[in-house]
Amino acid sequence: MTSPVRLALLGCGTVGQExxxxxxxxxxxxxxxxxxxxxxxxxxxxxxxxxxGDLPVDENLFTNDALGxxxxxxxxxxxxMVGGIEPARTWLVxxxxxxxxxxxxxxxxxxxxxxxxxxxxxxxxxDLYYEASVAGAIPLLRPLRESxxxxxxxxxxxIVNGTTNFILSAMDATGAGFAEALEEATALGYAEADPxxxxxxxxxxxxxxxxASLAFHTRVGAADVHREGITEVTAADMASAQAxxxxxxxxxxxxxxxxxxGRETVSVRVHPAMIPRSHPLASVGxxxxxxxVEADAAGELMFYGRGAxxxxxxxxxxxxxxxxxxxxxxxxxxxxxxxYADLAVRPMGEALTRYHVSLDVADRPGVLASxxxxxxxHDVSIAxxxxxxxxxxxxxxxxxxxxxxxxxxDAALAATVGELRGLDIVRSVTxxxxxxxxx
Amino acid sequence: MTSPVRLALLGCGTVGQExxxxxxxxxxxxxxxxxxxxxxxxxxxxxxxxxxGDLPVDENLFTNDALGxxxxxxxxxxxxMVGGIEPARTWLVxxxxxxxxxxxxxxxxxxxxxxxxxxxxxxxxxDLYYEASVAGAIPLLRPLRESxxxxxxxxxxxIVNGTTNFILSAMDATGAGFAEALEEATALGYAEADPxxxxxxxxxxxxxxxxASLAFHTRVGAADVHREGITEVTAADMASAQAxxxxxxxxxxxxxxxxxxGRETVSVRVHPAMIPRSHPLASVGxxxxxxxVEADAAGELMFYGRGAxxxxxxxxxxxxxxxxxxxxxxxxxxxxxxxYADLAVRPMGEALTRYHVSLDVADRPGVLASxxxxxxxHDVSIAxxxxxxxxxxxxxxxxxxxxxxxxxxDAALAATVGELRGLDIVRSVTxxxxxxxxx
Numbered sequence: 001m002t003s004p005v006r007l008a009l010l011g012c013g014t015v016g017q018e019x020x021x022x023x024x025x026x027x028x029x030x031x032x033x034x035x036x037x038x039x040x041x042x043x044x045x046x047x048x049x050x051x052x053g054d055l056p057v058d059e060n061l062f063t064n065d066a067l068g069x070x071x072x073x074x075x076x077x078x079x080x081m082v083g084g085i086e087p088a089r090t091w092l093v094x095x096x097x098x099x100x101x102x103x104x105x106x107x108x109x110x111x112x113x114x115x116x117x118x119x120x121x122x123x124x125x126x127d128l129y130y131e132a133s134v135a136g137a138i139p140l141l142r143p144l145r146e147s148x149x150x151x152x153x154x155x156x157x158x159i160v161n162g163t164t165n166f167i168l169s170a171m172d173a174t175g176a177g178f179a180e181a182l183e184e185a186t187a188l189g190y191a192e193a194d195p196x197x198x199x200x201x202x203x204x205x206x207x208x209x210x211x212a213s214l215a216f217h218t219r220v221g222a223a224d225v226h227r228e229g230i231t232e233v234t235a236a237d238m239a240s241a242q243a244x245x246x247x248x249x250x251x252x253x254x255x256x257x258x259x260x261x262g263r264e265t266v267s268v269r270v271h272p273a274m275i276p277r278s279h280p281l282a283s284v285g286x287x288x289x290x291x292x293v294e295a296d297a298a299g300e301l302m303f304y305g306r307g308a309x310x311x312x313x314x315x316x317x318x319x320x321x322x323x324x325x326x327x328x329x330x331x332x333x334x335x336x337x338x339x340y341a342d343l344a345v346r347p348m349g350e351a352l353t354r355y356h357v358s359l360d361v362a363d364r365p366g367v368l369a370s371x372x373x374x375x376x377x378h379d380v381s382i383a384x385x386x387x388x389x390x391x392x393x394x395x396x397x398x399x400x401x402x403x404x405x406x407x408x409x410d411a412a413l414a415a416t417v418g419e420l421r422g423l424d425i426v427r428s429v430t431x432x433x434x435x436x437x438x439x
Numbered sequence: 440m441t442s443p444v445r446l447a448l449l450g451c452g453t454v455g456q457e458x459x460x461x462x463x464x465x466x467x468x469x470x471x472x473x474x475x476x477x478x479x480x481x482x483x484x485x486x487x488x489x490x491x492g493d494l495p496v497d498e499n500l501f502t503n504d505a506l507g508x509x510x511x512x513x514x515x516x517x518x519x520m521v522g523g524i525e526p527a528r529t530w531l532v533x534x535x536x537x538x539x540x541x542x543x544x545x546x547x548x549x550x551x552x553x554x555x556x557x558x559x560x561x562x563x564x565x566d567l568y569y570e571a572s573v574a575g576a577i578p579l580l581r582p583l584r585e586s587x588x589x590x591x592x593x594x595x596x597x598i599v600n601g602t603t604n605f606i607l608s609a610m611d612a613t614g615a616g617f618a619e620a621l622e623e624a625t626a627l628g629y630a631e632a633d634p635x636x637x638x639x640x641x642x643x644x645x646x647x648x649x650x651a652s653l654a655f656h657t658r659v660g661a662a663d664v665h666r667e668g669i670t671e672v673t674a675a676d677m678a679s680a681q682a683x684x685x686x687x688x689x690x691x692x693x694x695x696x697x698x699x700x701g702r703e704t705v706s707v708r709v710h711p712a713m714i715p716r717s718h719p720l721a722s723v724g725x726x727x728x729x730x731x732v733e734a735d736a737a738g739e740l741m742f743y744g745r746g747a748x749x750x751x752x753x754x755x756x757x758x759x760x761x762x763x764x765x766x767x768x769x770x771x772x773x774x775x776x777x778x779y780a781d782l783a784v785r786p787m788g789e790a791l792t793r794y795h796v797s798l799d800v801a802d803r804p805g806v807l808a809s810x811x812x813x814x815x816x817h818d819v820s821i822a823x824x825x826x827x828x829x830x831x832x833x834x835x836x837x838x839x840x841x842x843x844x845x846x847x848x849d850a851a852l853a854a855t856v857g858e859l860r861g862l863d864i865v866r867s868v869t870x871x872x873x874x875x876x877x878x
Contacts, residue, residue: 303740319590
């Protein structure tokens with residue numbers, strides 16, 4: 001019998017407990033797939049003696065000395081399920097430098113300082129795997145970092161945050177406003193007590209950075225990602241989207257482009273956007289995740305599944321554990337970080353987007369001409385205009401004007417809206433949303 | 440500069456030409472991703488001197504001596520894009536035994552004699568990759584053989600044949616019959632002149648065998664797959680499906696189960712089935728492919744994209760070429776075939792399915808009781824019954840009876856239908872279809 005691969009688990013919350021359970025239940029299968037048994041060397045937790053239910057594991061394996069556990073000679077693979085920047089960074093750099101392989105679900109750390117982790121892995125000669133960091137159980141990173149390596153990816157568009165997708169799906173289905181839908185999500189356990197990381201788009205932005213890095217062979221960090229959350233999406237916005245045959249999703253978008261000097265760039269952004277109901281991402285409901293990939297030769301691909309939760313995340317973690325364990329037994333390492341393309345990250349103002357703008361305007365002749373001239377002044381081309389009847393939502397002597405633009409630099413679109421707000425004939429700008437897909 | 444990885448291409452049809460083009464266009468990127476350039480050592484074709492348009496490749500590389508090319512010492516990787524059993528098998532076994540790595544899209548050969556290929560690969564020490572053999576460009580085999588290795592897959596349900604999906608989607612959209620929809624598919628280039636392999640389900644059955652082997656760590660061959668095509672699906676069947684809120688798809692299904700002795704088994708089958716419109720596979724239209732995976736911890740996953748065509752298939756082939764080239768440079772091999780579970784393949788009669796049955800019956804009291812007693816006699820439990828009005832499609836003094844069963848062994852369902860056909864009160868069985876998903 002080959003000697004076991006020994007695991008150090010950092011953290012024993014929802015995901016950690018599922019990992020322990022699966023290690024126990026699937027023990028025979030995992031051994032057969034790896035060619036050696038997996039054995040838990042220790043589990044680092046913050047507080048010892050806490051009740052962890054009926055976990056099938058020896059109490060003596062728990063320790064509150066994470067660093068001590070990581071440094072032990074009999075540990076081969078470190079599994080980090082703690083999250084956050086510190087102490088996770090210190091622990092993982094220590095593990096990797098010491099030649100351990102690391103499996104982590106820590107998107108925030110990877111987006112903040114992935115370079116330090118990749119460098120430490122290269123130094124130590126172990127593997128760094130992180131499938132669980134983006135879109136939970138959906139096998140996504142391995143396809144991006146392996147299957148599509150013979151192709152050229154042009155765009156990745158994803159719904160990668162379950163909380164916000166639950167909220168927006170509820171707003172779409174019931175007409176509720178953001179606050180009301182958030183309350184429902186919290187009550188049902190889909191939103192945390194402090195939902196900031198989700199609803200302000202920080203979580204999605206970290207995942208966008210990881211996806212963009214892999215898709216474009218370029219180091220993209222959280223700071224490179226333009227980020228807008230969903231707290232300002234209103235019931236009126238959703239109604240506008242529905243009137244256009246669209247819905248609103250919080251999208252992470254990483255797109256290849258060319259700047260004014262002809263240099264290849266990548267733009268990476270997270271923001272709410274209208275997408276047509278016919279788009280495959282539109283029907284991704286509840287807390288599900290999905291990522292849509294456009295590549296030169298492969299065409300359009302979509303990956304769909306559960307993006308969060310203990311069991312789905314544990315599935316992704318264990319898939320990585322099997323892979324790094326096999327690599328250790330074979331005495332090999334997976335391919336290192338691929339960042340050769342080193343594309344420049346294009347600022348949001350230069351990203352090409354489309355806007356949907358609803359205006360409450362004075363109901364008199366010449367209004368459309370005045371509004372259209374503002375768009376023209378900023379070189380923004382209008383795709384469609386719809387003028388609502390006087391009986392429409394604007395009411396009180398006003399009229400509703402709904403404009404959808406063609407693609408233009410985001411800065412030009414923002415400046416156009418800014419100038420519209422200052423026009424006498426515009427009583428208010430009732431909704432501004434970006435539009436993705438061919439609406 | 441590292442010395443190049445040298446490729447032998449077998450076949451230069453639609454896929455081969457795309458591979459040549461991509462090798463040329465993506466040359467710099469492929470070199471960076473692999474760490475060495477790729478170089479074409481030769482291209483084996485049946486007829487030399489045929490016009491191959493503007494292919495960016497030296498005419499002298501073409502040869503009609505495939506075996507000679509494969510045996511050359513300066514060839515590292517053999518890419519097979521010829522299809523069929525022979526001479527492909529002889530060539531690939533020769534290449535693998537000689538220590539070459541092989542990338543192939545040949546689903547028929549893998550399903551017919553994958554064991555011979557895997558054994559030859561183990562003998563020679565090279566890699567055998569075949570991502571392009573199932574669902575074209577969709578990264579599916581790598582997720583199954585790596586990402587989900589920490590999980591337990593219970594069921595794989597796929598739409599893996601573009602031609603039949605195009606035909607069934609057209610029948611659904613227009614009400615056309617099979618023959619008419621096939622004609623349209625042929626005219627548009629979605630069906631071959633001889634469509635047998637597609638419409639009779641042979642192509643899907645080969646892919647089902649490959650998927651089942653990977654998902655269940657068990658050798659499953661084409662002969663183990665129960666196969667029914669779509670030639671007998673009628674416009675009336677589609678109308679029945681639509682009346683139930685369903686559509687009809689040609690599904691490949693590989694499912695884990697337990698036989699009467701408590702032994703774990705797997706059943707693998709390809710047949711048309713009704714699925715509810717709310718099922719993610721129902722909206723997979725045109726010639727697209729999608730595979731739905733259900734796993735213990737990961738839950739439900741779906742992979743979607745283009746299943747055929749020169750460029751998508753070439754994307755999958757090149758992704759594999761990058762992987763095997765990297766492995767060669769690192770002096771390693773990917774994990775071998777995983778067949779440790781060795782589950783018994785359960786015959787179709789024991790597979791658990793549900794039936795939808797439409798009957799044209801005599802319109803008189805007691806008919807339902809007689810029909811129901813036939814189901815009871817075979818231990819088949821009825822889920823829903825709908826009796827059509829006399830003005831319904833049955834007409835002429837008859838009535839329509841539509842029955843959907845609960846899950847039962849397929850043999851019991853088939854025997855039930857057989858007995859119904861013999862009942863006096865049953866004027867005809869107008870439609871029999873299996874039902875998948877919670878309809």
